[in-house]
Amino acid sequence: MVKYPSGHSPQPNGDTSNNESKTNYGGRGMSLEEKINQSNTYYLTKERAVIHKKPTPIQVVQVDYPHRSAVKITEAYYRQASTTDYNGVYKGKYIDFEAKETKNKTSFPLNNLPEHQREHMSNCIKHGGIAFLLISFKVRNEVYLIPYESIETQMASSNKKSLTYQFIQNNGYLCQTGVFPMLDYLSALDIYLEKLERSN
């Protein structure tokens, strides 16, 4: 993850002169998680939002004290997370999301979205939060923001075990990619929030 001291981050249109070099620099080769983390750092620096990835839950079984000040963990195991990976605050709203990557070109398999994450996102919405997925179609090099509400409605009305690419295009919001931020998912979210406000 790239980190910049507060107020010293490079500008979006700073030092690259054409779109091609921008795309190469800000994208391929990095994982979806790395792109989101870089974007969150950028948003924080620019005072646009406070959104963090939660640490991976680890069950510590045994520790050792090789030095007086340092604790060395010598036996531990990954645990299943009970929530989603990312949350925070944006424009006064509670934001909660999960990032998913698929190599599939035509659909997103719903078994990628375990029951406890569905329940968590559903609960967040009940309490007035905003919950969504960021789905990356690796082959297409596209990332969509899909409100969890759309997914829930779709799952309730269909027994299909996946969301089609067309459904995601129709109900999701394409995230622009670049250098700073690498994945501008908050601008995609803005369009959804405007739509929500109009419908209220």
Next chain:
Amino acid sequence: MVKYPSGHSPQPNGDTSNNESKTNYGGRGMSLEEKINQSNTYYLTKERAVIHKKPTPIQVVQVDYPHRSAVKITEAYYRQASTTDYNGVYKGKYIDFEAKETKNKTSFPLNNLPEHQREHMSNCIKHGGIAFLLISFKVRNEVYLIPYESIETQMASSNKKSLTYQFIQNNGYLCQTGVFPMLDYLSALDIYLEKLERSN
């Protein structure tokens, strides 16, 4: 942490017949963190809020694969958290807080509150979130919810390296303790939120 299947949690006034036994059962001997976790589980079950403790950040250095399916972490270290321990959504608001315990009877030393946590809470407020501390005075067996805004104002106007107990009494909200939840900090928060609304 006590966990109950959804909809099957014991009732607040269920099976204890007097206040004394309630107080003994729901309190002493458990850490502040355990009480908060139990309360969060209770709030979740009762559909009052979605608030979770973030996992402790751990830097994994080496892993082993003793079985085909299990990953065993054999070398790892605790990292410093970049935010606070708890966050979530309550009544449509983003909630962010840190729990602190002190054996001190007359004040809370501010060196218990590292700079990165101060900055994080300050940022959350700027974006419309609610940030506070839960300060436990162990000897007094009292826990106060103190809005971070009050602490920030106090720090800006004074060079003192601690918050006095009197300051905390005057600016904080005493949390009721019980069985379910063990620490009813959301009812203390309600009083603060009402005050915020009146002043807007």
